[in-house]
Amino acid sequence: MDRRHFLRGAGVAGLAGMAARASATSLALPAGPVPIRATPDRLFRVTVCLRAFRAAGPRIEAEEVGRKKVIHNYGHGGSGWSLSWGSAELAVGMAMANGAKEIAVIGAGAIGLTAALTAQLAGASVTIYTKEQFPNVRSARATGTWSPDSRIALEGAVDGGFGDRWEKMARTSFSTYQSYLGMEGDPVEWTDRYILTDTPMGEGRRRKETDRPEKFLHLEDRLADITPRSVELEPGSHPFRPQYARLNSSLTFNVADLARRLTQDFLIAGGRIVPMTFHSPSDLSRLREKVIINCTGYGARALWGDESIVPVRGQIAWLIPQPGAHYGVYYGTLSMLARRDGIVVQETGEDEWFGYNDANEEPDRAAADASVATLAQFWRS
Ligand SMILES: Cc1cc2nc3c(=O)[nH]c(=O)nc-3n(C[C@H](O)[C@H](O)[C@H](O)COP(=O)(O)OP(=O)(O)OC[C@H]3O[C@@H](n4cnc5c(N)ncnc54)[C@H](O)[C@@H]3O)c2cc1C
Numbered sequence: 001m002d003r004r005h006f007l008r009g010a011g012v013a014g015l016a017g018m019a020a021r022a023s024a025t026s027l028a029l030p031a032g033p034v035p036i037r038a039t040p041d042r043l044f045r046v047t048v049c050l051r052a053f054r055a056a057g058p059r060i061e062a063e064e065v066g067r068k069k070v071i072h073n074y075g076h077g078g079s080g081w082s083l084s085w086g087s088a089e090l091a092v093g094m095a096m097a098n099g100a101k102e103i104a105v106i107g108a109g110a111i112g113l114t115a116a117l118t119a120q121l122a123g124a125s126v127t128i129y130t131k132e133q134f135p136n137v138r139s140a141r142a143t144g145t146w147s148p149d150s151r152i153a154l155e156g157a158v159d160g161g162f163g164d165r166w167e168k169m170a171r172t173s174f175s176t177y178q179s180y181l182g183m184e185g186d187p188v189e190w191t192d193r194y195i196l197t198d199t200p201m202g203e204g205r206r207r208k209e210t211d212r213p214e215k216f217l218h219l220e221d222r223l224a225d226i227t228p229r230s231v232e233l234e235p236g237s238h239p240f241r242p243q244y245a246r247l248n249s250s251l252t253f254n255v256a257d258l259a260r261r262l263t264q265d266f267l268i269a270g271g272r273i274v275p276m277t278f279h280s281p282s283d284l285s286r287l288r289e290k291v292i293i294n295c296t297g298y299g300a301r302a303l304w305g306d307e308s309i310v311p312v313r314g315q316i317a318w319l320i321p322q323p324g325a326h327y328g329v330y331y332g333t334l335s336m337l338a339r340r341d342g343i344v345v346q347e348t349g350e351d352e353w354f355g356y357n358d359a360n361e362e363p364d365r366a367a368a369d370a371s372v373a374t375l376a377q378f379w380r381s
Pocket residue numbers: 048049050051052074075076077078079080081082083106107108109110111112129130131132133137138139140141142143144145146147148276277278279295296297298299300303312313314315316
């Protein structure tokens with residue numbers, strides 16, 4: 001079992017590549033990160049989100065429905081924010097291939113907003129039709145980190161071109177998000193990530209084996225040239241209770257501000273958002289546009305009868321944001337990301353099947369309290 005598996009076993013989405021590219025040097029930091037005030041009274045919200053997972057990866061393809069051309073753009077698992085711009089590029093390319101200039105987008109989550117903006121930039125007039133808008137969409141309940149291969153597909157279930165398509169989507173998104181850095185409200189920023197262990201990385205604890213024959217597909221090594229390397233911190237040089245720590249940097253999406261900015265940019269460019277719920281594909285005949293990009297996320301399961309979508313449940317306990325606390329920590333089965341719009345604390349399970357095929361969207365307060373209590377143990381007293 002290698003270090004990649006160890007990290008994944010710790011429920012650390014997106015960190016496997018970080019450790020694989022770890023630098024040999026170790027670093028003593030002069031000042032540690034601000035400790036998080038992990039007390040029950042600071043827990044202000046508990047949310048649940050369902051990842052729309054498809055073994056074959058996101059569905060980005062065209063379908064004729066009556067006299068409409070529908071471009072599907074859904075099923076991004078735990079990677080929707082990270083892949084959104086690249087996925088939009090593919091979907092919009094298909095939508096506008098025959099010169100269409102009037103585009104309807106269904107859905108106003110991460111995927112719908114980025115598809116709508118991408119179509120506008122390509123010269124289209126765009127209307128979004130949607131049941132819900134931020135903050136009531138599932139995208140608002142995401143962790144908010146760069147995680148382009150988190151529960152994106154299963155090994156052996158994807159077609160031969162998937163890896164290349166995924167890489168292009170990830171690279172396009174990664175570079176587009178860089179243009180959101182340094183903006184008022186910090187919709188996107190680079191922040192530190194601490195990966196903590198009780199034993200030296202690559203030794204000791206191993207991934208808990210499952211008896212499932214399937215394996216999630218991991219492709220992040222393909223992006224090694226554009227993502228930072230991690231450094232090992234000297235034991236005792238950091239404020240955490242576990243002895244061993246690695247430090248890396250990753251993109252954080254401050255989702256509240258990012259969603260507001262995407263929505264505003266869309267409206268300023270002349271876009272319209274129309275509240276509308278579709279109950280079956282035949283409802284699309286109500287739209288005047290002939291070309292429709294379908295960005296309904298987990299909602300596609302009911303609307304399109306797509307039972308290849310499997311819900312993967314994830315719950316977040318939200319702690320009050322703290323000035324100066326802008327970083328993430330991963331230890332054991334818990335992750336914490338201190339964002340500007342809340343400190344998100346998440347139980348990630350012993351393996352990646354945690355929450356798989358669980359469509360329960362009811363928050364579990366007792367589990368949230370337990371996560372916060374565990375987080376409080378991360379720092380040396
Ligand atoms: C706990 C958790 C943590 C996550 N963390 C990350 C992360 O850190 N980084 C990352 O990249 N990804 C993350 N993800 C994944 C990411 O959140 C999703 O891939 C992404 O939000 C999907 O966006 P979407 O626009 O497809 O779906 P949604 O946000 O669900 O939007 C769907 C839209 O379609 C509309 N709609 C649906 N059905 C209908 C209908 N019948 N009629 C009209 N409108 C309809 C909805 O109202 C909504 O506006 C996480 C997911 C979970 C569950």
